[in-house]
Amino acid sequence: MAILSLTVNGKKHQVDVDPKTPVLWVLREHLNLTGTKYGCGIAQCGACTINLGDTAVRSCQLPVSSIADKAITTIEGLSEKGDHPLQQAWIEQDVAQCGYCQAGQIMSAAALLKTKPHPTDDDIDAAMSGNICRCGTYLRVKAAIKTAAKG
Amino acid sequence: MKQPKASASRRSFLKVSALAGGGMLLSFNFWAQAKPLPGQPLTDAKDWVELNGYIKIYPDNSIKIINPNPEFGQNVMTTLPMIVAEELDVDWQKVIVEMGPHDNVKLGPQFTGGSNSTRMYWKPLRDAGAAARNILVQAAAQTWNVPLEEVSTKQGMLYHEKSGRSGMYGDFALKASAIPLPKNPKLKDGRNFTIVRSAQKNVEGMKIVTGKPLFGLDYAHEGMLVAMIEHPPAFGKKLQSFDASEALKMPGIRDIFSLPLYPENYEQSGFDTRTFNDLLVVVGNTTWEVMNARKKLKVIWQPIESSNEIIAGFRGKTNVTIPAGLENTDEQLAKMAAFANQPAQLLRKDGDPETAFKNAAQIIEHTYTAPFLAHNCMEPVNCFAYVTDEKALLVAPHQAPGWIEPSLSKILNLSPDKIEIQIVRMGGGFGLKAYGHFLTEAAIISKKVNAPVKLVYSREDDMTYGIYRPMYTATYRAALDKDKNLLAFHVKGGGIPEHAVHQNRFPAGAVDNYLAEGWAIPTNITIGAFRAPGSNFNAAAEQSFLDELAEAMGKDPIDFRLELLQRAKEKPVGRNNEYDADRYMEVLKLVKEKAGWNDPANKKYSRGVAAYFCHSSYAAHVIDIVEKNGKPYIERVTSAVDCGIVVNPDAATNMVQGAVVDGIGNALYGGITHKDGVPGQNNFNRYRLIRMREAPERIDVHFVHNDIDPTGLGEPPFPPVFAAVANALYKKTGKRFYNQPFYKDIPNA
Ligand code: FES
Numbered sequence: 002m003a004i005l006s007l008t009v010n011g012k013k014h015q016v017d018v019d020p021k022t023p024v025l026w027v028l029r030e031h032l033n034l035t036g037t038k039y040g041c042g043i044a045q046c047g048a049c050t051i052n053l054g055d056t057a058v059r060s061c062q063l064p065v066s067s068i069a070d071k072a073i074t075t076i077e078g079l080s081e082k083g084d085h086p087l088q089q090a091w092i093e094q095d096v097a098q099c100g101y102c103q104a105g106q107i108m109s110a111a112a113l114l115k116t117k118p119h120p121t122d123d124d125i126d127a128a129m130s131g132n133i134c135r136c137g138t139y140l141r142v143k144a145a146i147k148t149a150a151k152g
Numbered sequence: 153m154k155q156p157k158a159s160a161s162r163r164s165f166l167k168v169s170a171l172a173g174g175g176m177l178l179s180f181n182f183w184a185q186a187k188p189l190p191g192q193p194l195t196d197a198k199d200w201v202e203l204n205g206y207i208k209i210y211p212d213n214s215i216k217i218i219n220p221n222p223e224f225g226q227n228v229m230t231t232l233p234m235i236v237a238e239e240l241d242v243d244w245q246k247v248i249v250e251m252g253p254h255d256n257v258k259l260g261p262q263f264t265g266g267s268n269s270t271r272m273y274w275k276p277l278r279d280a281g282a283a284a285r286n287i288l289v290q291a292a293a294q295t296w297n298v299p300l301e302e303v304s305t306k307q308g309m310l311y312h313e314k315s316g317r318s319g320m321y322g323d324f325a326l327k328a329s330a331i332p333l334p335k336n337p338k339l340k341d342g343r344n345f346t347i348v349r350s351a352q353k354n355v356e357g358m359k360i361v362t363g364k365p366l367f368g369l370d371y372a373h374e375g376m377l378v379a380m381i382e383h384p385p386a387f388g389k390k391l392q393s394f395d396a397s398e399a400l401k402m403p404g405i406r407d408i409f410s411l412p413l414y415p416e417n418y419e420q421s422g423f424d425t426r427t428f429n430d431l432l433v434v435v436g437n438t439t440w441e442v443m444n445a446r447k448k449l450k451v452i453w454q455p456i457e458s459s460n461e462i463i464a465g466f467r468g469k470t471n472v473t474i475p476a477g478l479e480n481t482d483e484q485l486a487k488m489a490a491f492a493n494q495p496a497q498l499l500r501k502d503g504d505p506e507t508a509f510k511n512a513a514q515i516i517e518h519t520y521t522a523p524f525l526a527h528n529c530m531e532p533v534n535c536f537a538y539v540t541d542e543k544a545l546l547v548a549p550h551q552a553p554g555w556i557e558p559s560l561s562k563i564l565n566l567s568p569d570k571i572e573i574q575i576v577r578m579g580g581g582f583g584l585k586a587y588g589h590f591l592t593e594a595a596i597i598s599k600k601v602n603a604p605v606k607l608v609y610s611r612e613d614d615m616t617y618g619i620y621r622p623m624y625t626a627t628y629r630a631a632l633d634k635d636k637n638l639l640a641f642h643v644k645g646g647g648i649p650e651h652a653v654h655q656n657r658f659p660a661g662a663v664d665n666y667l668a669e670g671w672a673i674p675t676n677i678t679i680g681a682f683r684a685p686g687s688n689f690n691a692a693a694e695q696s697f698l699d700e701l702a703e704a705m706g707k708d709p710i711d712f713r714l715e716l717l718q719r720a721k722e723k724p725v726g727r728n729n730e731y732d733a734d735r736y737m738e739v740l741k742l743v744k745e746k747a748g749w750n751d752p753a754n755k756k757y758s759r760g761v762a763a764y765f766c767h768s769s770y771a772a773h774v775i776d777i778v779e780k781n782g783k784p785y786i787e788r789v790t791s792a793v794d795c796g797i798v799v800n801p802d803a804a805t806n807m808v809q810g811a812v813v814d815g816i817g818n819a820l821y822g823g824i825t826h827k828d829g830v831p832g833q834n835n836f837n838r839y840r841l842i843r844m845r846e847a848p849e850r851i852d853v854h855f856v857h858n859d860i861d862p863t864g865l866g867e868p869p870f871p872p873v874f875a876a877v878a879n880a881l882y883k884k885t886g887k888r889f890y891n892q893p894f895y896k897d898i899p900n901a
Pocket residue numbers: 038039040041042043044045046047048049050059060061062
């Protein structure tokens with residue numbers, strides 16, 4: 002165990018955990034930020050996606066010690082009032098079915114739009130194919146990304 | 153909670169009561185045991201607290217509507233309250249929706265599955281809304297001293313046009329609560345619907361996109377521990393002994409023990425399920441710590457002996473054989489092929505199929521297979537429980553808590569009113585979360601450690617636990633005369649451990665000589681309902697076969713189906729045909745038109761069609777394949793669905809699109825294999841799920857417009873997708889696809 006400090010959604014936190022603990026579990030079980038989801042634990046489904054700077058990363062495979070001096074953003078910190086263009090677009094396209102994968106989808110999309118504000122279909126496919134949606138909402142996820150990119 | 157008595161009348165009735173603070177509560181009862189007491193007002197605030205009904209109106213005119221049914225992505229949180237709001241005649245934008253408590257007495261069956269939610273709640277919820285509106289109108293008429301007929305409502309307001317008076321529902325709520333409810337409130341004419349049939353957004357959309365804790369796995373409780381279960385690595389094995397000394401030394405670990413899921417001689421209900429009865433449990437402070445400690449367990453597993461289990465299901469008691477042994481996929485396939493040649497159970501026979509086949513000029517015969525499928529809900533199985541000697545609290549992402557409560561009551565030795573089950577949003581269900589083992593597991597673990605506990609399945613636990621979609625096969629045969637007329641049709645289906653044949657469905661009823669047979673092979677791999685049980689294979693096989701048959705007969709596949717259906721309509725063969733030929737034809741005609749089936753502009757596509765009826769609804773798809781990056785790609789899908797009145801069209805479209813994507817994914821990639829009882833797939837690196845780049849560019853969904861009360865939607869569009877994929881792949885590759893998953897037979901897929 003070790004005391005580690007980390008910056009999540011602009012706020013500093015201190016946690017006393019095994020440094021190897023994946024960020025996913027630190028968020029969910031130490032900081033009560035449960036928007037980031039567990040789906041596979043092996044970086045295959047994208048449910049746990051967060052942003053490390055401008056990059057989408059799978060928090061289930063990211064030891065907490067590796068982000069000690071870096072800032073991360075989770076779905077809870079994407080916007081203050083749920084009004085990030087992607088969140089708005091998600092609502093406009095009424096994307097969710099069960100909704101479980103959607104935080105991860107949005108965080109992957111947020112990183113994509115930072116590097117490519119006007120992504121092509123292929124860009125979207127490439128950035129989003131690490132995110133599984135078991136309910137099959139891919140068409141709406143894609144439509145929402147395009148809506149956000151336009152707006 | 154209170155259980156409906158077995159002798160209860162199924163008749164529903166409504167109750168109204170005053171709400172503390174001056175409002176009214178309308179509650180509604182499916183299984184009222186006593187004679188219905190419509191309109192008996194309950195003025196005691198305590199009564200209302202216990203009632204938990206559907207509608208609450210406050211003096212400031214805010215309206216709260218309770219969603220009774222578990223939400224797993226089918227959008228009932230939005231759809232069901234819309235039905236109430238329609239009849240109540242309120243402004244949908246002002247409605248607050250709340251998930252109801254688990255209470256089968258006041259809130260009905262509370263069961264998500266079988267595409268039942270909207271079907272079973274449609275009429276009761278309309279009644280609930282209409283009855284509330286009725287007494288509000290009465291209250292206004294009395295207050296204004298005007299005839300009832302002169303009072304109208306609109307969007308939560310009451311009007312008396314002649315005198316120019318108006319008021320909010322909230323103004324009259326308290327008075328209304330003392331008025332007896334009408335027995336058969338007048339329902340709106342469907343032509344006047346303003347909320348039903350309008351596209352309304354998911355009421356939980358904002359919570360979802362902002363990551364609010366909505367799901368079972370997000371639940372937290374003061375002092376909560378985390379438990380995980382180490383189950384045997386193979387079907388056909390069980391716990392012999394374990395050494396936890398290393399694991400116990402791991403940080404954050406509280407306890408490691410084994411205990412039986414169900415006590416000896418326990419009579420299982422149909423949804424109890426036990427893949428593995430000996431639970432080896434690791435309890436600790438956090439999920440990560442428990443996951444790590446599990447790796448240090450030293451466990452010896454031993455083979456199971458064969459056994460028999462009596463399961464008391466909906467259709468009475470059945471005796472299930474569980475053989476010993478470690479199964480292999482190759483052997484399972486070989487066994488199925490051998491069984492297919494043996495006599496089977498007769499399911500239906502019309503005419504004289506034997507003679508027809510004997511006299512046939514040509515017999516077309518093909519065999520289809522499909523693997524076990526894992527549900528792979530994005531949210532793995534989990535359940536919170538806090539059980540003491542006096543009471544139990546469970547927070548369960550479950551499709552039908554009422555089915556499991558009796559089991560909990562027996563096992564925990566607590567009366568049902570001491571058991572509270574909170575219903576939470578599920579991250580997918582697909583049938584898996586109708587089974588109850590994980591509720592019982594969480595409960596007995598909590599009881600044992602005497603603490604609030606969240607039971608968590610890792611993805612690996614979830615995928616290798618069983619309760620799979622069964623492994624299926626079916627052989628279809630058709631007899632043709634020398635002019636290529638269809639003389640007879642024969643389906644013989646089997647599976648491990650059940651077959652999928654629906655003997656009274658199309659093309660039964662359309663062919664003079666028809667034979668349906670079924671057989672089954674027992675297994676120790678557990679199975680369960682999976683989105684459109686049985687249908688999901690039946691449609692895949694039958695609709696592929698019809699495609700091949702149409703080709704052999706030189707007919708267009710849609711026209712061929714329409715001809716058969718016309719026959720079934722005009723001169724149906726046999727009895728008990730389940731489907732309505734007109735509605736079936738309608739979706740085929742609609743998909744034909746909307747897909748531009750005969751439009752030369754669509755020649756660039758390799759096209760496949762399929763249609764199916766299940767859960768009282770009809771669905772047809774045309775799948776269009778192109779070549780992309782050197783492999784077949786499903787670019788476009790056109791779907792036609794008849795599910796009666798579509799309550800929330802955009803959400804319904806989403807559901808159909810999802811079913812199409814799910815169907816394509818499972819048809820192409822799905823499957824659990826076994827080697828020596830060990831599942832060959834335990835996570836998404838080995839179990840391939842469809843991803844965005846494989847999903848179609850477009851899925852155009854068209855609903856048949858009619859005034860039929862809503863029928864099912866979550867499942868019906870799913871089964872025909874498999875065959876439409878197979879039929880389109882045939883056009884693309886020139887090869888028929890008989891064995892799922894199809895990707896194995898597609899070069900570079
Ligand atoms: S949980 Fe991290 S990618 Fe699946």
